[in-house]
Amino acid sequence: MPIYDQSYRPYRGSFSSHATRWLTIARTGLIQFLKRRPFLVFITLTFIPPIVCGFIIYFAHRFPEQTLTKIDAEFFRRLMEIQTVWFLLLGIYPGAGLISNDLRWNAIQLYLSKPLTKLDYVLGKFATLATFLVGITLLPGLVLFILELSFSSDSKFLVAYWWIPLALAGYAASAATAWGLIVLAISSLSKNSRYVGVLLFTLSLFTSGFAQFMRGVFGRDGVIVISGLDSLKILTYVFFGGVSEYGDHRVGAVVMLALMSVASALILRSRVRAVEVVT
Amino acid sequence: MPNVVEVEAVTMRYGRMTALDAATAAFPDGAVGLLGPNGAGKTSLLKVLLGFLVPTTGSARVLGMNVLEQPLDVRQAIGYMPEVDCHIPGLNAVELCSYAGELCGMPRVEAIQRAHEALYYANLGEARYRPVETYSTGMKQRVKLAQALVHGPRLVFLDEPTNGLDPKGRIEMLQLIRDLSRKKGVNVILSSHLLKDVEETCSSVVMLAKGKVVRQGTIADLKKAALDLYEVRVKGDPDPFTKSVTACGASWKPMNDGLLEVSLANGTGSEILFKAAAESGAQIRHLTRRAPTLEDVFARAVGAE
Numbered sequence: 001m002p003i004y005d006q007s008y009r010p011y012r013g014s015f016s017s018h019a020t021r022w023l024t025i026a027r028t029g030l031i032q033f034l035k036r037r038p039f040l041v042f043i044t045l046t047f048i049p050p051i052v053c054g055f056i057i058y059f060a061h062r063f064p065e066q067t068l069t070k071i072d073a074e075f076f077r078r079l080m081e082i083q084t085v086w087f088l089l090l091g092i093y094p095g096a097g098l099i100s101n102d103l104r105w106n107a108i109q110l111y112l113s114k115p116l117t118k119l120d121y122v123l124g125k126f127a128t129l130a131t132f133l134v135g136i137t138l139l140p141g142l143v144l145f146i147l148e149l150s151f152s153s154d155s156k157f158l159v160a161y162w163w164i165p166l167a168l169a170g171y172a173a174s175a176a177t178a179w180g181l182i183v184l185a186i187s188s189l190s191k192n193s194r195y196v197g198v199l200l201f202t203l204s205l206f207t208s209g210f211a212q213f214m215r216g217v218f219g220r221d222g223v224i225v226i227s228g229l230d231s232l233k234i235l236t237y238v239f240f241g242g243v244s245e246y247g248d249h250r251v252g253a254v255v256m257l258a259l260m261s262v263a264s265a266l267i268l269r270s271r272v273r274a275v276e277v278v279t
Numbered sequence: 280m281p282n283v284v285e286v287e288a289v290t291m292r293y294g295r296m297t298a299l300d301a302a303t304a305a306f307p308d309g310a311v312g313l314l315g316p317n318g319a320g321k322t323s324l325l326k327v328l329l330g331f332l333v334p335t336t337g338s339a340r341v342l343g344m345n346v347l348e349q350p351l352d353v354r355q356a357i358g359y360m361p362e363v364d365c366h367i368p369g370l371n372a373v374e375l376c377s378y379a380g381e382l383c384g385m386p387r388v389e390a391i392q393r394a395h396e397a398l399y400y401a402n403l404g405e406a407r408y409r410p411v412e413t414y415s416t417g418m419k420q421r422v423k424l425a426q427a428l429v430h431g432p433r434l435v436f437l438d439e440p441t442n443g444l445d446p447k448g449r450i451e452m453l454q455l456i457r458d459l460s461r462k463k464g465v466n467v468i469l470s471s472h473l474l475k476d477v478e479e480t481c482s483s484v485v486m487l488a489k490g491k492v493v494r495q496g497t498i499a500d501l502k503k504a505a506l507d508l509y510e511v512r513v514k515g516d517p518d519p520f521t522k523s524v525t526a527c528g529a530s531w532k533p534m535n536d537g538l539l540e541v542s543l544a545n546g547t548g549s550e551i552l553f554k555a556a557a558e559s560g561a562q563i564r565h566l567t568r569r570a571p572t573l574e575d576v577f578a579r580a581v582g583a584e
Contacts, residue, residue, distance in 0.1 A: 008400035008463055011393060011431025015384030018351060024381045032369050097368075106365030110426065113329060113359035114382040115351040274331040 021116055025124020030131055033094050042093070043132065046086045050140030053079050054147055061151040071148050071157070076141060076164055077240035080171050083137045084232045087179050090132050091200050095183035097193035098125045099272065104191040112274035122268050126184055130176040138172035141165075167239040174239075175232050178257040182228055185264035188271035204229055221246040225256040232257070281343070283308050283434050283466045284328060289337035291323050291490075298323035300490035301337065306468055310460035312477030312498075313470040314577060315487035321470040322362060324487065325436050329359055342434060355383060358427030362438035362470075364419060372398055372407040372414075372422045376429045383430035390429065397425040402451060416443035420452065428459075434466040435459070441476050449476075456480045478573045486580050493580040501576045507543040508575060510534065511552060512565035523555035538565070542579070 033039045053075070056068055069075060102108050111121050145164055148157060186203070187196050208227040215223055224246045225231045234244055234253035284306035291299035299320045315321045326332045328341055330350030339346045341353045367375055373394050380390030398407040401421040406414070411422055420440060427435050437456065441449045457480050459465045471477050477484060478498065486494040494501055511531075513520045517539060524531050524541055529551060531541045543551060549566070556563050 008396060008428065008459075009431075010464065011385070011389075013385065013389050015355065015430075016386070018384070021382060021384065024378070028378055028381075101368045105368050106361070106363045107367045109331075109361050109363070110365050110367060110379070111382065112331065113354060113361065113427075114379060115355040115384065116382060117351070274329070275326055 018115060022120040022124040022127065025121065026127035029128030039094065046136040047140060049082045050079065050144060053144050057144060057148050057151060073161055073164060073240045074242060076168065077236045077242065079141060080137055080236045081233050084175060086136055087133060088204050088229060091183040092197040095129050096187055096196035096200060098129060099184055099187040100190050100193045100196045108272060109274050118272050122272055126180050129183060130180045133176035133179060134172045138168050141168035171236055171239040175235060178261050179232060181261045181264035185267040188268055222249050222252055225249055225252040228260055282306055283342055284468065285340045287338045289327055289334045289339055291327060291332060292335045297490050302490065302492045304485045304492045304495050306485060307483055308466050310467040310469060310481040312481035312484040313468055314477055314484050316472055316581060319487040320490040321487055322438060325438055325470055329354060356433050358432035358435040360423045360427040360437045360440055362442060366411040366422065371410050372403055375411055375422060376426045379426040380429040385430055393429050397429045401425040401455065417445065417448035420444060436468050438470045441473060453479050474573050474577055486577060488581045494576065498573055502571050508569040508571050509541045509549060509552060510567045510569050511539045511541050511563060512537055514562040514564050519559035520555060520561035523559040527551045527555050
């Protein structure tokens with residue numbers, strides 16, 4: 001029967017389990033962004049550093065006497081550190097609009113009038129952003145690890161660095177969780193995604209600059225952890241080992257990111273609601 | 280048939296402001312109007328029923344389910360058309376409605392097919408492929424209705440569905456609401472401050488004023504029971520007559536052409552009018568019993584409150 005002949009009729013079909021509803025939000029969010037050409041161009045740009053790293057691996061094996069850099073844990077850590085720079089841009093676009101656009105168009109009320117909890121909504125939005133964040137860190141990291149293995153003539157690399165995929169997954173998950181929550185929390189603070197983008201950019205640069213200033217004045221490197229992005233860079237040392245140029249502040253960075261994540265979750269809890277109650 | 284919604288002594292406070300004050304009401308099946316002036320607590324009541332707001336005291340059941348204990352089950356079984364302008368940015372109407380269906384747990388293919396049906400039913404036609412941002416107010420109202428219907432709810436809450444509609448759009452929206460409740464078997468709770476909209480679509484009403492339920496029942500019963508209205512014309516100066524009418528416990532207001540509208544208290548008969556005429560020495564030249572409108576019932580109920 002053609003659709004236009006059917007008019008409205010009761011729905012007799014089945015409904016899926018409530019547990020997976022957030023996936024619908026995440027999937028729709030991903031599809032919406034991937035349909036936009038500017039976003040595709042941007043996401044392609046984020047793969048330039050991993051492609052360069054791929055060439056480095058290739059040349060390291062093709063011309064071993066002219067090795068640019070050693071392919072080891074530090075190589076992968078640096079890759080993660082470089083990819084973390086994109087986090088700020090992904091936070092501004094598409095992150096900034098994830099909740100603020102819904103606030104602007106009163107869409108949260110629509111979402112929550114469906115059989116969804118606030119957690120489902122936040123989880124769906126978080127998963128949208130986290131997929132991109134994990135996609136630009138874990139995915140190229142694993143591809144490069146496999147590339148290195150495929151070029152290796154023996155098992156030395158695998159024996160020495162079998163844990164790198166785990167480190168990549170651990171870093172990608174931790175960084176995406178912390179940064180994703182921070183971006184969503186800031187996105188929930190305004191109905192204007194441009195303001196959110198500017199706020200995120202300003203806060204990131206300001207905290208980083210302020211931390212450098214405090215370092216210069218007081219000579220204490222530990223203050224660097226007040227910057228979210230710098231803490232993420234220090235977080236790479238937690239998973240890949242080594243000590244940053246600022247010294248060993250891994251515990252401080254982890255604690256700061258945990259605090260920022262908790263604060264972000266609390267902000268989201270209060271800002272994501274179906275009803276604006278003004279008392 | 281059991282009531283589709285039961286509200287038991289629900290009080291809802293926002294800080295010092297009381298939006299609902301021990302409201303107790305029963306909404307039978309079919310189309311029920313939730314009437315009240317602006318700020319009466321209609322939207323607050325709907326939001327309590329949706330589980331958006333937790334009442335300070337009291338309880339509510341929707342389709343037999345406790346709202347506080349089973350909010351997700353309640354929202355699975357109902358549809359909600361919000362009062363405010365709202366949509367999910369970046370989607371066209373088909374995408375929005377199918378997305379709404381998927382959020383309710385419908386399989387994707389079914390959701391898309393149902394989205395087309397619901398939008399076609401809401402008279403959106405080919406415009407359903409346009410982004411919702413580009414729609415007029417009337418079209419947005421239709422999309423809001425369609426997204427509330429897409430998963431086949433047994434009950435829909437419509438919050439001021441004719442807001443911002445032109446006369447033609449309003450008539451079409453009211454036709455849809457009537458069709459839904461009378462032919463499609465969907466129970467409707469229509470929240471509105473427009474008495475005419477409610478009178479045209481609903482068989483029962485619940486009236487709210489200052490957060491309290493002031494009247495409820497079928498419109499026919501309320502009209503019958505609420506008032507004894509008479510149109511009276513007396514010869515000469517009506518002042519002595521109106522003073523006597525007031526002294527007898529009735530109220531009156533002037534109408535056109537020297538007519539007086541006299542409303543008698545429940546249980547009293549038209550003999551009071553003759554008694555007042557006799558006491559004031561007035562001659563009654565015209566006396567007609569007038570069928571009260573919903574507006575009369577509402578004005579009396581809200582006035583009493």
